[in-house]
Amino acid sequence: MTKYILGIDSGTTSVRSFVIDESAAVIGFGQQEITQHYPRPGWIEHDPKQILGTQLEVMRAALRDAGVQPSDISAAGITNQRETAVVWEKSTGEPIYNAVVWSSRQTVPVVEKWVEQGLGDLIQERTGLIPDAYYSASKIRWILDRVNGAQERAERGELLAGTIDTWLIWNMTDGQSFVTDVSNGSRTMMMNLQTLDWDDELLGHYGIPRHMLAKIVPSDANFGDLEPTFGASITIGSDLGDQQAGLFGQAAFEQGQCKMTYGTAGVLNINCGQSPQRITGLTPSVGWTVQGKTAYEIEGVLFAQGKTMQWLRDDLQLIHAAPDSEWYAGQVKSTDGVYLVPAFTGLSAPTWDPYARAAIIGISNATTRLHIIRAAVESMVYQTRDMVEAATADGSVTIPELRIDGGAVKNNLLCQMQADILGIPVIRPKNHEATIFGAMLLAGLSTGIYGSLDDLSNMWSVERVFEPQISTDEADGLYAGWVAARELTKGWTKKLPQHD
Ligand code: ADP
DSSP states (O other), X not given: OOOEEEEEEEOSXXXXXXXXXXXOOEEEEEEEEOOOBOSSTTOOEEOHHHHHHHHHHHHHHHHHHHTOOGGGEEEEEEEEOSSOEEEEETTTOOXXXXXXXXXXXXXXXXXXXXXXXXXXXXXXHHHSOOOOTTSHHHHHHHHHHHSTTHHHHHHTTOEEEEEHHHHHHHHHTTTSOOEEEHHHHTTTTOBOTTTOSBXXXXXXXXXXXXXXXXXXXXXXXOOOBOHHHHSSOOEEEEEEEHHHHHHHHTTOOSTTOEEEEESSSEEEEEEOTTSOXXXXXXXXXXXXXXXXXXXXXXXXXXXXXXXXHHHHHHTSOOOSSTTHHHHHXXXXXXXXXXXXXXXXXXXXXXXXXXXXXXXXXOOOTTOOHHHHXXXXXXHHHHHHHHHHHHHHTTSSOOOOOEEEESGGGGOHHHHHHHHHHHTSOEEEESOOOHHHHHHHHHHHHHTTSSOOHHHHHHHOOEEEEEOOOSOHHHHHHHHHHHHHHHHHHTTHHHHXXXXX
16 A cells, blocks of 8 residues: 655745655645734744644645545654744643744844853853854743743743744644654754753753753654544654755765755755764754764855845846846856855854945956856855855865755756865755655654665655866865955944944
């Protein structure tokens, strides 16, 4: 009998669901947008009940699309937007406030206060993370402060808190499973990177009672049964944060294997084996615990990758659609010394300068829009090299090849330039849906549909390999120009006269 796996992907802008058969062929799909709430500038919130409701709808839609019944499904796997936090009532399941989204800056003052109290080093030592409002801890603290009486209720055991995986699993199992996995835990700023459990000392400083928080389990644990939701027993066999699921879906199971996602933002994840690596400018997290072994990862986020194409399209109106960038950029052999540094909201990994602003430099009378568009595409490539340089600087990590995914990898010129500038093969797999496939394949592994990680590696296949076509000297020369341009953008807003 064919075995089917249900994928649950709770993203930031939309929720999706896939049904695959055991050969990993997609037979059903559902997707819906979720509403972004912006109560104030810089604040971003989601309605947790809408996330749950739309997720259930797209799961049912995927089953209908596949023409299968819940009883035909052998396992389910979940992946989710990370860090976003929800606090809800244990007895009713009612959230006490909206979900505070990972990118929201509303909890910056909470983190600033912790840093002022001298907690910065402790946080970094225990969690590996540089204190920031991205991570869940300050969001939970903020909700407990914001809602009248919430702290007392939390202490009395009346409230639960968690990331989106925990919220969905708790609801879909009718409150029977209150769990999260190590990959999600590592992005909360509450989990100890060594013990893979909540860090009691940090929780004490944050004033977050431990009993509010879910149990942290391996990524291939039994996360509960969807029986209360579907009336048929379906084991949830995996839970992974989205970027870690992407790394897993790229079959990057060995130390040094990595993936780069070229979406609106860009994310590099490198499997760094069985102990955490600390690398300046990049973030250590847990990749997963699977079959009893923990794979740590390092991660770097670029604020503007495909975003730069959107800017060319929507604001400069130099292109009609992002894919046009490939044709325009290919009309000139080089940018003739023009560099575009897309530090629109500051420089992200590995440089981290919130005061930097974007720049186009090197413009001459001969510069045309073709050069600017090419420089924009090249910026995606140089920023990736910045992160690879940081990761490999002390020699503890070597990166033999780069596996790529995300919306922009259809751009062949981008992929070729990436191989040229890094001097390593860039590999585009057949399946561009690494994230949800990572979760589904892990669910298949943990429930015995697949026998081993090797089986999963064999299911990952290459569509195209981009080999470097320029010399190392040429690549280093072009990159040196980028570094010079990038350095010029640093600290820009601090150089401007102050306005009242
Ligand atoms: P996300 O999941 O972050 O919304 P996607 O993975 O769907 O993003 O990728 C969309 C991003 O990729 C957009 O920012 C878009 O500008 C960019 N993009 C899409 N196609 C191309 C292309 N052919 N060349 C360059 N950038 C592209």
